[in-house]
């Protein structure tokens with residue numbers, strides 16, 4: 001199985017966190033997102049454990065991100081005393097300074113830096129290279145210019161730097177290198193501007209096992225490599241160890257979730273391909289349509305049978321590109337079977353849309369075999385409630 005929380009019960013049904021997915025589909029309907037609470041908690045504890053073993057400290061405050069924040073978002077953040085605002089560009093710094101001044105507050109900011117690291121991942125989820133819409137480039141001197149600007153605004157307190165080099169990164173080295181590059185920049189800030197920044201936010205990015213071919217490093221190994229690189233470079237430059245923040249996303253929730261669909265039909269096009277058509281699609285998981293992200297799938301009620309066929313899983317939206325995947329191994333699918341698409345716990349519900357007026361799916365959280373609804377299924381009434 002892709003992740004240890006997935007098992008097959010005596011009836012040959014796929015189970016997640018001890019709960020029978022076929023029963024969940026029958027009880028809650030499909031499409032249905034299912035999340036494994038214990039796995040999410042274990043992953044959070046895992047991150048905390050390795051950080052406190054290797055480094056110590058704990059981030060307690062909210063960090064606001066965005067490369068195109070509006071004034072009303074900045075005002076909301078300032079009025080709610082969000083702990084850190086990570087600024088992305090010079091106009092934003094200026095607007096934030098004015099907003100903070102008008103509110104009579106001093107706001108703690110970090111600057112998002114593009115450290116120029118090639119994260120060896122899909123182009124659409126690479127964010128640390130110079131040609132990225134996020135942040136200030138290091139290579140061009142833009143980052144240093146932003147540090148100078150931020151340090152002069154009267155209503156801003158520059159507390160540190162941030163980088164997020166990309167997502168679904170399977171190796172440790174790009175992360176370790178990013179940490180070194182960022183501390184070198186902090187050291188340059190110290191020598192050129194006489195400012196010692198106390199905080200460093202290293203973003204997220206550790207990859208997960210979407211398919212059996214993926215072999216990601218455990219996040220514990222990644223965090224250890226980052227912290228070791230960080231301690232090494234701080235010692236080398238005699239730079240005081242910064243307070244470090246991480247922002248892991250999919251490595252906590254990605255593998256802890258799956259999506260259940262009902263098979264509506266199978267369409268065999270001789271010598272071309274076979275489609276398995278389901279009652280969801282790009283409206284609940286647009287990732288294949290966006291960047292051909294690969295998934296593993298199985299027929300949840302035939303989980304003990306071999307995946308002997310190769311199929312394309314098609315959604316219900318009016319786009320030919322509305323696919324969950326192509327050439328996927330699958331048990332022989334029939335109408336009314338329950339299809340489980342694995343490792344959908346990250347960037348599925350958050351990327352869902354009402355395209356074709358499809359209501360967003362329900363989310364159930366399972367824990368020790370028991371399921372509870374944590375997000376209700378949308379209704380057609382919900383969808384039209386803002387229509388005039």
Ligand SMILES: Cc1ncc(COP(=O)(O)O)c(C=O)c1O
Pocket residue numbers: 065164166167168203204205206247248249250251346
């Ligand atoms: C600034 C920032 N931090 C952290 C993350 C989380 O990334 P991941 O899910 O790859 O760990 C993202 C994802 O888009 C991000 O934009």
